[in-house]
Amino acid sequence: MDQLFADRIQDVPRSFIREILNLALQDDIISFAGGLPNRLLFPVEEIREVTNQVLSESGAEVLQYGSSEGDIGLREWISRRYLEKQGLEIPVERILITSGSQQGLDLLGKVLINAGDPVLIESPGYLGAIQAFSVYRANFHPVEVNQQGMDIAQLKQTLQVCQPKLAYTVSNFQNPSGISYSEENKRAVASALKGQKTLLIDDDPYGELRFSGKPTTPFWKLLPNQTVMLGSFSKVVVPGLRLGWIVAPQSLIDKLLIAKQASDLHTSLLPQRMMHRYLTEYSLDQHIASIIEQYGRQRDAMLKAIERYFPKQINVTRPDGGMFLWATLPAPLTAKAVFDLAVKEGVVFVPGDPFYTSPHTVRTLRLNFSCVDEATIETGIRLLGGVIKRLLDDDTAF
């Protein structure tokens, strides 16, 4: 069998996070490992209600095959939202509904990446994008991100070395690091890319989950005709309906539509109508406000506990939104060494390893604060701080 596998699948590693998540499901383990939104905030009853309505009113229609572009009502809603929230005029024809934004990444890889094509990616960068583009044998060119955004010197150097076809960014509350690009940084990124043969992918699943700070100008405005936007309902409503979207220039949308047909014909109409009905009958803004309130408190609790329990040498980001923060350990500590001991103490997180496209000694770790209540955050961070201290004190550990 093995000799039958295509080259493209040989190098894609099985997700390392899956194994951690299996650990995290055990009782008595405090998990900062998840990448999940908090299910206690899901509008379950509202969704049950609208589902009942949709199936009563148009059951046979929504259970039949549907269009590859996606439901027109939902696409119109998305178009209006861009106008209201970001002042962007997006014609509905430019919006393609996808089965989660992971499928958006897959379709972009399918339509755009030839084996060996250079792809600029943030370092650390989003694991799902690394996986999706690896399948199409992208040649990754990592550019570091810091508290301001992308390292502009590295970006310019990369543009000189190669002409990346794609530049992938999560500029709001990045997964994994929690950092956001400043207005100045975004403008510098856009100005460096302008006129180059590079498409910027602006993946924005967390943008509306802002606890502090101010929104910045969308890349779509700063870099017109060279930007693709990915959106998702996973973090603002629920992930289980698997609904995301792509906004792209028309000629790219036409190709993405062909790729979509070949990939799964279309995204199920039922969840699209459910979502549209939910968004029409309830206030998304109000719902998002309740998420922000809770995640914001949990971020504060995590930062406070870190201040109290982590040795001062540990660097952490202070995210203005989203679900993650990112810690950097001092040498000689490694994320893996801390992880191995932390599991024994009953607390897990994601070591930074899978977020890098080139192997090196990893001293970073991702801490999720969306799924853990404040008291548990305090306990977990105390345990983790203890583990780090013991390892720092213990010379023999290295």
Next chain:
Amino acid sequence: MDQLFADRIQDVPRSFIREILNLALQDDIISFAGGLPNRLLFPVEEIREVTNQVLSESGAEVLQYGSSEGDIGLREWISRRYLEKQGLEIPVERILITSGSQQGLDLLGKVLINAGDPVLIESPGYLGAIQAFSVYRANFHPVEVNQQGMDIAQLKQTLQVCQPKLAYTVSNFQNPSGISYSEENKRAVASALKGQKTLLIDDDPYGELRFSGKPTTPFWKLLPNQTVMLGSFSKVVVPGLRLGWIVAPQSLIDKLLIAKQASDLHTSLLPQRMMHRYLTEYSLDQHIASIIEQYGRQRDAMLKAIERYFPKQINVTRPDGGMFLWATLPAPLTAKAVFDLAVKEGVVFVPGDPFYTSPHTVRTLRLNFSCVDEATIETGIRLLGGVIKRLLDDDTAF
């Protein structure tokens, strides 16, 4: 923008059937063009009921991210069904849930096909498979199918010319031709492939929709360790939930799982639980019996009308199940010429063109009987017969 597109997407044509289906939506058009199951038979009320239950009992769980393999309950049900209906013992680990069986085709292409790899395909063959594999730049080797199944001489010749990585078959009530492989033909196909480095894909969306004749031995038994099975709930329950599955050898399943994660993380848990609950609370056999009863009557009506209204030179298949029959016109008639005139008369079908991987003059057409009632079938076939007669009589048309 155009210079950015990957090679793999350049050659995949936009689906020709989509345009026909748009035509078919017009009032007063009788459509034999659809590939849809009949929505009048959808168990809408039952699905509304079970959805309500699932969301009431485990709403937050089914709206959260889920596992890439798919819901264990649904996979166990599928495993039991294979045992009950086909006497196959399929461990649940060998079953991967997909977002419709179109995604199964995409994942198989992703994991198995390098650009230029030889792929054996039926001629005529299923359009969705041609599209999915085209994306991975398969080098198609068409082998004709006839009333008995695959042309064995052509199959053997193809095996001599190349060593196809995949051989794609729809051996029950094939789409588009409606033919089924005989027991003898299946054994001859299996024996020709045995020991070769070729995986046979047995795509079986219609197998349970049998009106007449007897089931044949599954390829999984005839060609163990070399067969992959694709299944789907689209034709026996509803297509809109986008639920299919792959059964494959374990090492292939492991790779498909990685490809699945990279493609869309997982198939939504809600429709999987809805389907499982529906299958548990209601009798699928009873539901299938009602589909068979209706489709069977409609097939009979179509064959009877063809007997009455088509010129005798037109050859048609007599399917034992499924949703389609296939007509072959005498030269010099072409499917396209008939189509162009038929539209004007208010009746449409799918000309055979998109079901072939090599261009040639196409004199075949696919007629769908699942979505049209008996009276309309009579009217539509009468109109179509009239068109064909006029063209046969009209020398100037060629």
